[in-house]
Amino acid sequence: LGDVYKRQQPLLPQFLLANRSVLRKRDIPLVIACLPRNVFLIRAKSSWSSEEYMQIVLRKLVEALRDVRDVYQPILFFDTAPPHLHASLFDLLGREHIFVGLVPANMTWLLQVLDFAVFALFKTFFKSKFHAKRADTPTGRLSIVDVIQNVGL
Numbered sequence: 121l122g123d124v125y126k127r128q129q130p131l132l133p134q135f136l137l138a139n140r141s142v143l144r145k146r147d148i149p150l151v152i153a154c155l156p157r158n159v160f161l162i163r164a165k166s167s168w169s170s171e172e173y174m175q176i177v178l179r180k181l182v183e184a185l186r187d188v189r190d191v192y193q194p195i196l197f198f199d200t201a202p203p204h205l206h207a208s209l210f211d212l213l214g215r216e217h218i219f220v221g222l223v224p225a226n227m228t229w230l231l232q233v234l235d236f237a238v239f240a241l242f243k244t245f246f247k248s249k250f251h252a253k254r255a256d257t258p259t260g261r262l263s264i265v266d267v268i269q270n271v272g273l
Contacts, residue, residue, distance in 0.1 A: 130158065133183075136161050137162045138164075139166060144264075145163075150265045158184075178212055181196070196219070196220055199222075200223070250270055253270050
């Protein structure tokens with residue numbers, strides 16, 4: 121399983137969901153140029169998840185898992201946020217034979233070991249890079265493009 125994880129993880133799609141009021145149309149080429157091949161930009165009126173965005177994400181995920189689905193059974197866990205519960209999403213995953221596990225409200229913390237063990241380190245690293253970059257600018261202000269580039273996606 122470890123070998124499959126090492127091969128597949130870099131191929132799994134990642135998404136940057138940006139609000140139109142934050143990411144201007146003219147900045148899109150600059151952002152796309154700094155994104156790795158498996159990171160996709162969704163620029164929309166709202167940066168909140170929706171059924172539409174979930175469809176996009178799941179289609180990309182299905183595509184990324186095609187090569188391993190004949191050997192391994194993908195299982196996708198969702199919390200019960202409304203955008204995750206549309207019938208169309210379950211139809212898509214059912215057609216693709218991807219199992220779904222629903223995590224009840226107020227229980228997601230049980231699955232968030234990574235938030236403490238890994239993401240906390242990333243957040244600290246990102247904040248230090250962010251503050252260093254701000255200190256290097258004359259005004260101390262960064263554009264959204266600077267912030268995205270600084271994340272090191």
